[in-house]
Amino acid sequence: MKTNSYLLSILVDDEPGVLSRIAGLFSGRGFNIDSLSVASTAEPDVSRITMVTKCEPHIIEQIKKQLHKLINVITVNDLTDKKYVQRQLALIKVNAKSEKKADILRIVDIFRCKIVDVGLSHYTIEVSGDSEKHDAIVSLLKPMGIIETASTGSIALARENGKH
Amino acid sequence: MKLTGAQILIKMIKAEGIDTIFGYPGGAVIDIYDALAKDNGLRHILVRHEQGAVHAADGYARANNSVGVALVTSGPGATNTVTGIASAHSDSIPVVVFTGQVPTALIGNDAFQEVDIVGITRPCTKHNYLVKNMDKLASTIKEAFHLARSGRPGPVLVDLPKDIQNTQVDFKEPKTISLKSYKPNYKPNKKQLHKVVDLIRQAKRPVIFAGGGVILSRASADITRLAKIADIPVTASLMGLGAFPGSDPLWLGMLGMHGTYRANMSIGHCDLMIAAGVRFDDRVTGNIEKFAPEAKIVQIDIDPTSIHKNIEVQCPVVGDCKAALKGIIQLMEGKNPENFKNGRREWLEQIEEWKSTTPLKYEQDNVVIKPQFVIEKLYELTKGDAIITTEVGQNQMWAAQYYHFNKPNHFITSGGLGVMGFGLPAAIGAKAACPDKLVVDVAGDGSIQMNIQELMTAIESKIDVKIVILNNKYLGMVRQWQELFYEKVYSSTNMENAPDFVKLAEAYGAKGLRCTRPDEVESTLSEGLNYEGTVIMEFAVDREESVYPMVPAGGAITEMLLV
Numbered sequence: 001m002k003t004n005s006y007l008l009s010i011l012v013d014d015e016p017g018v019l020s021r022i023a024g025l026f027s028g029r030g031f032n033i034d035s036l037s038v039a040s041t042a043e044p045d046v047s048r049i050t051m052v053t054k055c056e057p058h059i060i061e062q063i064k065k066q067l068h069k070l071i072n073v074i075t076v077n078d079l080t081d082k083k084y085v086q087r088q089l090a091l092i093k094v095n096a097k098s099e100k101k102a103d104i105l106r107i108v109d110i111f112r113c114k115i116v117d118v119g120l121s122h123y124t125i126e127v128s129g130d131s132e133k134h135d136a137i138v139s140l141l142k143p144m145g146i147i148e149t150a151s152t153g154s155i156a157l158a159r160e161n162g163k164h
Numbered sequence: 165m166k167l168t169g170a171q172i173l174i175k176m177i178k179a180e181g182i183d184t185i186f187g188y189p190g191g192a193v194i195d196i197y198d199a200l201a202k203d204n205g206l207r208h209i210l211v212r213h214e215q216g217a218v219h220a221a222d223g224y225a226r227a228n229n230s231v232g233v234a235l236v237t238s239g240p241g242a243t244n245t246v247t248g249i250a251s252a253h254s255d256s257i258p259v260v261v262f263t264g265q266v267p268t269a270l271i272g273n274d275a276f277q278e279v280d281i282v283g284i285t286r287p288c289t290k291h292n293y294l295v296k297n298m299d300k301l302a303s304t305i306k307e308a309f310h311l312a313r314s315g316r317p318g319p320v321l322v323d324l325p326k327d328i329q330n331t332q333v334d335f336k337e338p339k340t341i342s343l344k345s346y347k348p349n350y351k352p353n354k355k356q357l358h359k360v361v362d363l364i365r366q367a368k369r370p371v372i373f374a375g376g377g378v379i380l381s382r383a384s385a386d387i388t389r390l391a392k393i394a395d396i397p398v399t400a401s402l403m404g405l406g407a408f409p410g411s412d413p414l415w416l417g418m419l420g421m422h423g424t425y426r427a428n429m430s431i432g433h434c435d436l437m438i439a440a441g442v443r444f445d446d447r448v449t450g451n452i453e454k455f456a457p458e459a460k461i462v463q464i465d466i467d468p469t470s471i472h473k474n475i476e477v478q479c480p481v482v483g484d485c486k487a488a489l490k491g492i493i494q495l496m497e498g499k500n501p502e503n504f505k506n507g508r509r510e511w512l513e514q515i516e517e518w519k520s521t522t523p524l525k526y527e528q529d530n531v532v533i534k535p536q537f538v539i540e541k542l543y544e545l546t547k548g549d550a551i552i553t554t555e556v557g558q559n560q561m562w563a564a565q566y567y568h569f570n571k572p573n574h575f576i577t578s579g580g581l582g583v584m585g586f587g588l589p590a591a592i593g594a595k596a597a598c599p600d601k602l603v604v605d606v607a608g609d610g611s612i613q614m615n616i617q618e619l620m621t622a623i624e625s626k627i628d629v630k631i632v633i634l635n636n637k638y639l640g641m642v643r644q645w646q647e648l649f650y651e652k653v654y655s656s657t658n659m660e661n662a663p664d665f666v667k668l669a670e671a672y673g674a675k676g677l678r679c680t681r682p683d684e685v686e687s688t689l690s691e692g693l694n695y696e697g698t699v700i701m702e703f704a705v706d707r708e709e710s711v712y713p714m715v716p717a718g719g720a721i722t723e724m725l726l727v
């Protein structure tokens with residue numbers, strides 16, 4: 001059956017063990033986590049988890065209900081079909097041989113990225129954007145030789161004017 | 165008022181209206197035991213294994229419609245509770261387990277008898293807590309009881325480090341519970357209830373399917389009323405037995421893998437199923453595709469995750485079973501009842517035919533005792549009024565089939581997890597909760613050996629339980645599968661090497677009776693049931709008797725093996 005990608009924004013009590021409850025729920029019931037990002041919010045004792053999960057359409061309902069059933073989960077907001085802003089941060093360390101430097105700088109410029117570290121033969125590039133932007137820049141940099149990458153999971157918030 | 169953590173715990177348990185707890189001491193709970201000894205008003209029953217404490221708490225909760233409490237030490241005491249907790253979780257039984265823990269300063273250091281019991285039990289509790297802060301102790305205990313009994317009930321574990329138990333604080337009784345998002349939805353949606361009534365009006369071949377949720381929400385009278393108004397036949401899962409009177413003409417018997425022919429056929433042919441407090445376990449549905457293929461399904465459940473989990477339903481009702489059933493009945497009352505009995509005569513005639521052509525059956529000769537015969541006699545002698553607990557296996561299924569439960573809270577079995585060794589401690593818990601009731605554990609020879617140590621608990625605490633062992637000298641249910649699906653290769657299921665159960669009973673100070681002849685079944689039961697004290701009644705039954713009907717795992721529920 002076909003699977004879709006879903007973007008969930010979950011508010012939870014900021015307590016020890018909460019992440020483990022969520023991870024345990026997913027592993028125990030055979031759900032997938034594609035990416036996960038957790039941090040505190042402006043409100044004390046509340047953290048936000050942004051999660052991307054891939055599953056069949058009828059499973060997402062079960063996932064949301066199961067998440068909601070956890071005592072420490074405050075709200076589960078499925079952003080998938082709503083208007084939202086989404087960001088992902090990545091650091092990409094790429095080979096920068098002298099003949100390629102200009103090309104890399106052009107890509108960095110086009111994508112409005114930043115070079116955050118420069119070595120004799122490498123650049124480390126900071127990319128912020130949605131996952132399409134990430135995929136695009138990675139595919140362009142690949143031929144130069146990507147040395148290593150680090151990436152956060154997606155974070156997202158619903159747009160205030162996106163309710164209708 | 166200055167109180168230690170241990171004293172606060174006892175005070176809070178009593179405040180919940182609980183008079184008996186089950187436990188086993190150790191270094192990490194010695195402060196609580198000290199406080200217990202100096203307190204009066206809370207009865208502590210000393211079990212002989214911590215698993216027994218949780219099953220006893222489970223039996224107590226079910227017999228009494230209340231919350232059961234177990235108290236154990238850290239490390240091995242805590243890990244020994246896991247099976248009991250998992251069983252209560254599967255069956256949605258309100259149990260609160262208090263475990264001792266090493267002092268907060270030592271947590272994480274691999275201290276002596278330290279285990280991360282909160283981590284271990286996370287997936288098999290409704291919720292659990294590690295109390296690290298004195299100020300949170302009382303409110304956490306209050307929350308634990310609230311969570312255990314409200315919404316869809318379940319087990320809650322509270323881990324109590326030793327320093328929390330022996331530190332004194334100013335005790336202030338917590339008044340409110342602050343759970344940000346935990347708000348079980350008791351009140352069903354009115355529109356859905358109207359829809360149910362319309363469906364009943366249109367249905368020609370309706371069936372009510374009651375589960376454990378009906379008993380938990382104390383909705384037996386309501387489900388019975390609904391059945392009567394519209395002449396709807398009723399079946400139940402193992403967990404739902406007793407929700408509807410087993411002697412009523414509308415009763416179909418249990419459904420599922422070992423359901424009656426008429427119950428399973430009714431599922432196969434019904435055009436409306438009103439499922440209340442059930443979760444459509446695979447032992448109930450068999451092949452999901454072929455489960456109630458002609459029916460519109462109404463599912464009433466307080467837990468939204470139960471709905472659309474295993475099976476698509478056309479009319480979900482999220483809410484308390486009792487509230488929903490009451491609402492449905494209210495909408496039907498005052499209307500002409502005939503409107504709700506569309507085509508009922510034909511449907512009930514069809515069911516009657518299934519019943520008369522293919523009843524539950526066995527043949528008792530005068531040589532070997534049939535296990536079913538023992539249960540039937542037990543039913544007759546106790547007038548269906550005993551609380552029956554069971555072990556797991558064939559004994560459990562025969563108890564379910566042949567003891568006709570007329571009232572809720574009278575059948576206590578490990579349904580979802582199927583824990584061998586459940587019945588004896590659960591019987592002790594049930595008897596502790598209902599001292600005026602006759603409590604009988606229907607046991608298998610294999611299962612009874614799994615928590616036999618609890619016999620000492622019964623004797624010591626003068627909690628009289630009656631144990632009926634259907635001794636087939638086999639792990640009978642597994643043997644049955646081997647007979648049917650594994651060419652009779654009885655791999656590791658022979659239990660001929662067993663203790664002498666009569667001597668075993670006597671060794672513990674109980675009475676032991678053995679019966680080997682059909683014509684002595686009644687007198688043995690009668691002697692055992694009337695004996696003042698705990699008894700083992702061992703019946704040497706037909707070794708290779710099997711439980712029928714049987715739906716092979718994954719088969720359609722209507723395709724039963726019948727013998």
Ligand SMILES: Cc1ncc(C[n+]2csc(CCOP(=O)(O)OP(=O)(O)O)c2C)c(N)n1
Pocket residue numbers: 555556557558559560582583584585607608609610611612634636638639640641642
């Ligand atoms: C703790 C545990 N271990 C194993 C099983 C698997 N099992 C299910 S029924 C059964 C046989 C039980 O034998 P007995 O108690 O003699 O009951 P009988 O079926 O013979 O009535 C076994 C081994 C189980 N349910 N629980």
Ligand SMILES: [Mg+2]
Pocket residue numbers: 608609610634635636637638639640659
């Ligand atoms: Mg046996």
